[in-house]
Amino acid sequence: MEVTVQIFTGGFSGASVPFELIEQKLLSFINRFRVTKVIMGWSVDKPLYEKTAALLSKHNIEYYLWFPVFSETGALKNLSPLVDYTGSSIDKSDNNPDEDFFFCCPNNRFNIAKITDIFNENFASIKFNGVFLDRIRYPSFAGEQGKRGVFTCFCPECIKIYRSENFDIEKLKLSLCDPEFSLLGLKKYLGSGMYEFQDKVISSFFQIKRNIIYYSLQRICMYFRKKNYSIGLDVFAPFLSQFTGQDIVKLSGLCDFIKPMMYRTTCAPAGLPFETEALLQQTCGTENDNYKRFFKLLGIKPEYPPSAYDVQSGGFKNKPFDVDFTVKELHDLSLLSFCPVYAGIEINRVKDAAQPDPAYIEETIKAYSKAGIRGFTLSWNLLDMPEENIDKAVQLFSS
Numbered sequence: 001m002e003v004t005v006q007i008f009t010g011g012f013s014g015a016s017v018p019f020e021l022i023e024q025k026l027l028s029f030i031n032r033f034r035v036t037k038v039i040m041g042w043s044v045d046k047p048l049y050e051k052t053a054a055l056l057s058k059h060n061i062e063y064y065l066w067f068p069v070f071s072e073t074g075a076l077k078n079l080s081p082l083v084d085y086t087g088s089s090i091d092k093s094d095n096n097p098d099e100d101f102f103f104c105c106p107n108n109r110f111n112i113a114k115i116t117d118i119f120n121e122n123f124a125s126i127k128f129n130g131v132f133l134d135r136i137r138y139p140s141f142a143g144e145q146g147k148r149g150v151f152t153c154f155c156p157e158c159i160k161i162y163r164s165e166n167f168d169i170e171k172l173k174l175s176l177c178d179p180e181f182s183l184l185g186l187k188k189y190l191g192s193g194m195y196e197f198q199d200k201v202i203s204s205f206f207q208i209k210r211n212i213i214y215y216s217l218q219r220i221c222m223y224f225r226k227k228n229y230s231i232g233l234d235v236f237a238p239f240l241s242q243f244t245g246q247d248i249v250k251l252s253g254l255c256d257f258i259k260p261m262m263y264r265t266t267c268a269p270a271g272l273p274f275e276t277e278a279l280l281q282q283t284c285g286t287e288n289d290n291y292k293r294f295f296k297l298l299g300i301k302p303e304y305p306p307s308a309y310d311v312q313s314g315g316f317k318n319k320p321f322d323v324d325f326t327v328k329e330l331h332d333l334s335l336l337s338f339c340p341v342y343a344g345i346e347i348n349r350v351k352d353a354a355q356p357d358p359a360y361i362e363e364t365i366k367a368y369s370k371a372g373i374r375g376f377t378l379s380w381n382l383l384d385m386p387e388e389n390i391d392k393a394v395q396l397f398s399s
């Protein structure tokens with residue numbers, strides 16, 4: 001198994017971290033087993049990246065810049081926002097200086113040029129082997145704007161695309177008010193992120209969004225390819241990817257590795273319990289019957305009790321997201337993917353967001369190892385990984 005480690009150094013406008021801390025944490029891994037890649041970002045702190053580059057090159061480890069694309073970049077450049085179906089733009093909030101989750105329109109070519117400029121101005125002189133592209137999507141149901149953020153974008157550029165595809169925007173608006181639209185009118189889960197919908201207008205809408213993300217990403221990847229960078233992509237778990245505009249199988253053809261975030265116990269963006277709750281919340285409600293209905297549709301075994309979900313704590317109280325289902329997701333993706341799949345698992349502990357312990361790490365790594373994947377990405381921040389979690393991971397990868 002190949003092992004990649006992720007380090008979060010703070011947002012574009014956030015405070016950075018001391019190199020000594022990165023060094024100490026990294027050595028606790030790399031002195032004990034082979035790490036193939038380190039992904040680090042995205043504070044604007046050139047000396048920190050340079051010192052880390054020297055350390056990694058000494059240990060023959062590939063170095064990737066963790067670079068958010070359609071969100072966060074708004075902190076450094078003025079980007080055109082997403083526009084909702086009522087015609088109002090979704091503007092930035094000032095909640096968190098490190099991560100704002102404000103998304104710009106991925107279809108706007110000026111946005112794309114400004115995003116690549118951000119790389120060029122801040123990171124191009126540092127010796128990275130590659131870039132790891134994150135936030136390559138639209139907002140999910142868990143985003144601050146909920147459903148309003150998912151049913152975007154209706155800016156003039158995007159409307160042009162809908163027209164050229166003969167997509168009926170008025171019909172979409174009608175469907176959004178239809179009571180039959182409960183749980184998006186999902187009929188069947190076909191696997192690898194694809195669903196059958198009751199209403200054709202909904203499936204075409206998500207299809208157009210997937211195309212927009214794909215073609216914009218193609219341009220961005222071309223920019224990095226020309227500069228000889230390797231490329232990794234951070235994507236949602238397959239069953240959630242559809243609602244964010246990600247066709248992950250197709251996207252896997254653009255890069256050198258793909259990291260589906262298979263966070264079974266994370267109650268923060270991309271976490272499976274968190275995103276599932278938000279999807280239900282925004283489309284039908286989080287009553288037990290709706291959980292049962294959705295889990296049945298996904299093929300999660302019926303004995304899996306939706307009641308284990310604890311609304312108070314915002315997570316699955318005693319039980320992380322179903323492991324057999326997540327293994328199947330990884331297995332199906334590995335068969336179809338055009339590049340190696342590195343499963344993303346959460347090793348760090350972050351208050352109110354993720355509390356994995358060694359038992360969870362053991363269960364997850366052992367199960368995912370049988371899914372046909374090429375490796376793991378230990379996520380999402382080495383600096384918040386407790387020693388006992390690191391020890392468990394080291395023990396499993398060394399055995």
Ligand SMILES: [Zn+2]
Pocket residue numbers: 082083105106107108153154155156157158
């Ligand atoms: Zn747009």
